[in-house]
Amino acid sequence: MDNVSDFYNNFNKNDQKIIINYFNNLKDIKYSKKDKIQVINDFMKYILFCYDMKMKVSNILKLIPIEVFKKDESKWYSLDTSSKIYPLSMNEEWMSVFRLSLYLNDDINEIVLQMALNYTIRRFPLFSTSIHKGFFWNYLDYQNIRIKVYKEDNIPCSRLNISKVNKSAFRVIYYKNRISCEYFHLICDAHGGMIFLTSLVNEYLRLLGKKVNYNEYAWNTLLKSSNFENEDAFLKTSIDKNIKKISLIDKRTLQIDGRLSSIKPCQVIHFDIDLDKIHVIAHKKNVTINQLILSYLFMVIGICTSKNGNIKIQVPVDMRKYYKINTIRNFSLYNTISINKKNLNNIDNILKEVRQQSNEKLSKEVMDGVMLNAKNLVHYLSFIPLFIKKPLANFIFKYFSDKSSTIVVSNLGNIILPNSMKSSVTSGDFVLGTNLSNRVLVSIITINKVLTLSISKFTTNKSFENNLYNLLKKENLIINIKGSEEYEYRK
Amino acid sequence: MNIENNYPSINKKINYFLLIKKVVGIIFIISFICCLIVNLSLGGSLWCFYVLFGEVILYFIFFKRFLVDNIMIYRVCFIFLLIIIYFYYIDLINNTNWSFLVNDILIYILLLLQIISFFINYNYHKYMIVMMLFSSLCSIIIGILSILRVLPFNWAIIVSFSLAIIVLVMLFVFYHKLTILELKKYFSLK
Incomplete structure (x- = not known):
């Protein structure tokens, strides 16, 4: 507002008095x-x-109470066990960013969204932090800053500038009827990110004057944050030290055909799938929806890969399903499901193999082994100064990290929105945006009975999405296909 | 397959900074290799490393962006540190003894800059505390070594030593809570 007196002139004298009184309180x-x-x-x-x-x-004025703005959270957070790698492995062109979006019935109003973010950020102090260097590790320091919302005008999951003291590790953007949050993986995983986004959208609806209610995904932003939601869940879990450790680095594996694009991702495609239909198919085949999708993807990769060898799908596992810890920070680990290309000729065999490996490799016992290894690794690395760790981690990440998997498939599951949101929110999507060697990343989210399978492409080769489309079309699962333009063309 | 486009069209921007950075990096490498070949073929002192150090300093001044904590005073400190090593190296190769005085002057200028920056950027002053502690400790160690006659003694050492004591007193008396908290964060093993 350029001129304050112009602002007050919009109201009658009575209202002016109320507003002046309100803004006097706002000064604190x-x-x-x-x-x-x-x-x-x-x-x-x-x-x-x-x-x-x-x-x-x-x-x-009842909708915009001032009290939440008066508390000052002077906190700092050490990075959690699984996020310590992210600032070490990033460089000037690459950082691990993922994106979550919700689609509303109407176009987004920037003024209301900015206010919603101003309120939501007070509820989630972890998101109002900036990253800093320590002697042994990086850490997050609370910043009392206003985070601006932007109209979307860049490639999904583009790099965040976190180099300055007053820069946060996420951004909020909007485009038409979509509100998106792009997070540096350092502050939260997709579960935590979804809680933030759902709470933000709920707050947006509240500020539009709609009646809202809250649930496990949409938190009341007018309340204070509690310590348990910001704690490092890895430190809260105790694991039997005799459990079999699972290696974090695997051998190199097959990649989908096609040259890596220079623009990453070079396209994003969302397949909206009918949840009820896919549920019926999965039930018929006696597998879970996730196992069914993994099997389809194995089949598609088999077609899109000309070389022979093992195809590995990396599956992030939300550890909250094994431990009742409701943190919004990172609490997920990963394991891989692997099938040799020569065994990919029959869908029933693939389903059987995926079911068996999922039950074994994604079980609590095995994931505890992965967690124990991650915790031990962080413990041993703790005593090495950061300036030595950083180039080493950068090198290891560049040459080993995602070369050990063909693709990553992350399923965020079914997001249960509060009843008040169900009528306003139509669907959502989840995009994994960054990667070094994989040609494709797949992410899945289910909202309002629509399963959205998103593909982030890192090659201009179109065989993966075309084959997946043919397979899903054959099963009559596709409701519609949305996506971005191709950001990079190559004949 | 028809894809409904629900993303804005993007104006693809070329990152000229990264492009120039790469080109300059290549020019620097080639020029160093040329100097190295000439230096080795003519013999004598290893002056080609003057070129290398000079290039590294230029690269850090114009092209190096810290990915985290990219604060101006951090960059200045880092460049000062490189220049101090550079001067020491020149002194060592030529078997002269001027770098002690120059480096001591640089250290106290650095301390002075840090103090000024601490008060000017008051919103972010806490991020300078650890750096100021390091510089002060460094000055004090050099001062003690000079008193013990391990290093040559000069007026710049007395100035930087005194300034370092003032900085330590200021941090531990007037900002002790903040200083201890910043040290805790900086040296956290968690």
Whole structure:
């Protein structure tokens, strides 16, 4: 708002008094001088927006309580066990970013979204942090900053600038009826990211004057954060030290045909799939939906790979299903399911193999072994200074990391929205955006009975999506296909 | 397969900074190799490393961006450190003795810059505490070594030693809570 007196002139004298009193209270909010001016501006714009919608001033001010802005969370967080690798492995062109989106019925209003973010960020202090160097590890330090929402104008999951003190490790963007959050994996995993996004969208709806309710995914942003949600869950779990350890680095494996693109990802494609139909097929075949999709993907990869050898799919596992810890930070690990290409000729054999390996390799006992190994590795590396660890980790990550898997398939599962959101939110998507050697990354999310399977492409070769489309079409599963333009063309 | 486009069209931007950085990097490598060949064929002192060090310093001034904590004063400190090593190396090769005085002057200028920056960037001053502690400790160690006659003694050492004591007193008396918290964060093993 350029002129404050212009703002007040919009209201009658009675309303002016109420608003002046409100803004006098707002002066105490804890922000830096520059951010404070912008936040007060956000409040003015929001009040004017609601006033134009014929809402009463007293009702508008009830929607935007000031109290949440007065608390100051001067906290710092050490990185959790699984996120310690991310700042070590990033470089000027690459960092691990994923993206979550929710689609609403109507186009997004930037003023309301900015206000919703101002409120939501107070509830999730972990997201209002910036990353810093320590002597042994990086750490996150709380910053009382205003995070700006942007209209989407870049490639999905593009690099975040976290180099400055006042830069957070995520961004909120909107485009038409979609609200997206792109997170550096360092602060949260997809589960934590989804809680943040759902809470943000719920807050957006509340600020639009809709009645909202809360659940395990949509948290009340007017409440205070609690310590348990920001804790390092890996430190809270105790594992039998005699359990069999599982190696974190595997041998190199086959990759899908096609040259790696220079723009990453070079295209994003979303297949919307009918949940009920795929559930019926999975039930018939006596497998879970995840196992069924993995089997389809093995089949497609078999067609898209000209060389012979083992095909490995890396599957991230949300450890919350084994441990009742409700942290929003990283608490997922991964394991791989592997089938030799010569055994990919029959879907029933693939299903049998995937079911057997899923039950074995993704079991609690095996994942505990992976976790024990990760914890031990971090423990041994703790005493090495960061300036030695960083180039070493960078090298190991560059030459070994994702070369040991053909693709990554991450299934976030069925997101249960609160009833108040169900009518406003139509669907969602989940995009894994960054990678070094894999040609394709697959991510799955289910919202409102629509399973969205997203492909992030890192090659201009179209065989993967074409073969997957043919397979899904044959089973009559596809509702519709959305996606981005091709950011890189190659004949 | 028809894909409904639900993403904005992107204006593809070329990252000129990365491009120039790569080109300059290649020019630097080639020029160093040329100097190395000439130096080895003519013999004498290893002056080709003057070129290398000079290139490294230029690269850090213009092209190196820290991915984390990219604060101006951090970069300045890092460049000062490189210059100090550079001067010491030149001194060592030529068998002269001027770098002690120059480096001591650089160290106290650095300390002065850090103190000024600490008060100017008050919002971010806590991120300078550990760096100021390191510089002060470094000055104090050099001062003690000079008093013990291990290093040559000069007026710049007295100035930087005194400044270092002032910095330590300031941090541990007036900002002790913040200093201890910052040290805890910096040296955390978790």
